Amino acid sequence: MSVGLGPTGRGERAALSSAALSSAAPVARRAWSAVGAFAAIRALGLLALVLWSRANDKDAHALLSARWDSLWYVRVVESGYDFTLTAPDGRVLSDLAFFPLLPWLEQALAAVTPLGPGDAGLLVSAVAGPLAAWALYLTGRHLHGHRAGLLLAAVWAAVPVGIVQSMAYSEALFTALAAWALYAVLRRRWVEAGLLASLAGLTRPVGLAVAAALWAGAVVEARRTRRVDARLLTGAVLAPLGAAGYVLWVGARRGSVFGYLHVQAEWGNGFDGGLAYGKFIVDHLGGWPVVLAGLGMIAGTALALWAYGACVRGGQPLPLLVYTGIVMALALCSSGYFGSKPRLLLPAFPLLLPVAVALSRMRGVGAVGVVGALSVASAVYGATWLNGSGPP
Template sequence: MHVGSVLTGHDTPVNAPEASAPVLRRAWTAVAAFAAVRALGVLVLAVWPRANGAGAHELLSARWDSLWYVRVAESGYDFTLTAPDGRVLSDQAFFPLLPWLERAVGAVSPLGPGDAGLLVSGVAGPLAAWGMYLIGHHLHGHRAGLLLVALWAAVPVGIVQSMAYSEALFVALAAWALYAVARRRWIEAGLLASLAGLTRPVGLAVAAALWAGAAVEARRTRHIGTRMLAGVVLAPLGAAGFILWVGLRRGGPLAYLEVQAEWGNGFDGGLAYAKFIVAHLGGWPVVLAGLGLIVGTALALWAYGVCVRQRQPLPLLVYTGIVVALALCSSGYFGSKPRLLLPAFPLLLPVALALSRVRAARAASVVAALALGSAVYGATWLSGSGPP
């Protein structure tokens, strides 16, 4: 089996050692590292003191967006909620794959939708780690792939990966779709991209990555095969199908944008986000939050610049660029910005590569410190006013 230049950056096809049995077995070290970091996060959350009386199980399965997914799983769409400020919030803002899976799991088990959502995330997280490892291994070897997974599990908002949210499911689909692009498995990549598009609006970033990979391959080979064409066509169908369905239900082709606008979400090039940051630079202690936002945003942009300078393959750059742009340039609940950046895992590749070149003990200590910090931050975050 051969892997083309789509996700290697080279013009000459190379053998695919990552598809071999030894490498697939080594991927379990990355899955185990992911599980260990996430178990630490859940354990710290379980013992963290809370004034509101909510237990770890409730925080992970039955709050904020999780409740919206549960309502869709139980009753379908068309639920609305009038916010205190008069906005009418519709459940049509939430894409359907996670509630569909919650309903399916509930149909074959005694689990309720919330617990089914936890199970979906519990399965999707390791699958995301596995696909992510294969991408990292393919580009930079075993240690880089392992560290990429560990770093992603240990990001400050990593606790979201253990919640009944759609992030773990989406990243699993995105990572495997990107890996399928690397292997020139166009139909598989298209199906996974379509499912990602049924999970979150940013699923279109996965479709765009596939299109970029197909363009690179078509230019290299001067040929567009039927399987490639099928993958290109399949990729956007999930997101487009749901958006069109909302349009039909609400009587307008742009109705989904109206639904998002009712939630206060829109794409304004980052103007609202910039105003939010400036508003947090005027006094103590909110200035700390403002400075933190500036540092976090600068780090994300710097990391993407490093990815470009290191010549990450075009599909990864396209995918990551769209995820970062949608996260930073949209208006909405600004506390969700870190969570919206969670799918941009290729931003961590330069850090993983740098750590892979130092002594194993030093790299392990860095990851351990990050994992502990993530666990404490996640417990503090979920035990506060939220939502993430």
């Protein structure tokens, strides 16, 4: 037995379509407020980076487009998947670790514009960031209303590592694809969700979290309606194809079905349940000033876990909980470079929903003051971070 809107005639269907179009217009107009807030916060972060970089005789443009992972993406554009680098400890690092959608887009833009691959990557992030903010707004609005959606987009822009959203990295692109896919799941647009999930899977390994979220939503929907329609099944099949396709391609090149895992192991990345991360924290509790870093990691991890608990207690839809849980598990329980963990948590935007809801209930200009303070702190931290250790 399926649950629907009941039988409707042609006239009634036309009336429903007209009503949907008329209600979509004010939603789109309101979404621009969230996109504008996101853009303003990111502009503040970029201004702080430019000023800080000048004071340190560094090039802000190079920090955004030509360091760390962004260089690996450029190498993929320039030479294909053929580049390796021998680390000082003898490990051979391969560019096969980097998923292909961002370098594909960089290559396409470089072919039709005067931009080089690095600047094309900046353009991709410049477009993807506002698109992600738009999807975050719609998700927050769908679950908790306009103010929550607006504040979700703003708080995501103002997280401490928000400067990564403006770099030639894949985080902004991935979050945009993941957020739109999850919103499509919440609205039961299964084919659209499956296509977006597949693209997310071509962007980062954690793209499989988006596919898992779609599957969770599909199970909930099938139990609710007691049937599996063709569109739901199509979306569920499409969702993992991007990630699975790339992993299988790497496996074929490496001559092993586990080839991609071997590539990640060469980079020092593996899933160990958080043992290496725990040891890293303990090692930073033994003296001054490294103890501050250890305490900061403990506080940050505890805050992320508390936020996830708040998401569960707040009754977030299962697809969002599944997605966020997998993103957190892969970020916190892997043995990779520990300085990357805050960046790896950046796509876990549902963690910020309880914060956005709490801020939306504040009276007067309290929420504006909180977001403003977060934005300034994020701008200062991002400028300092990129002029220092940065987000490799």
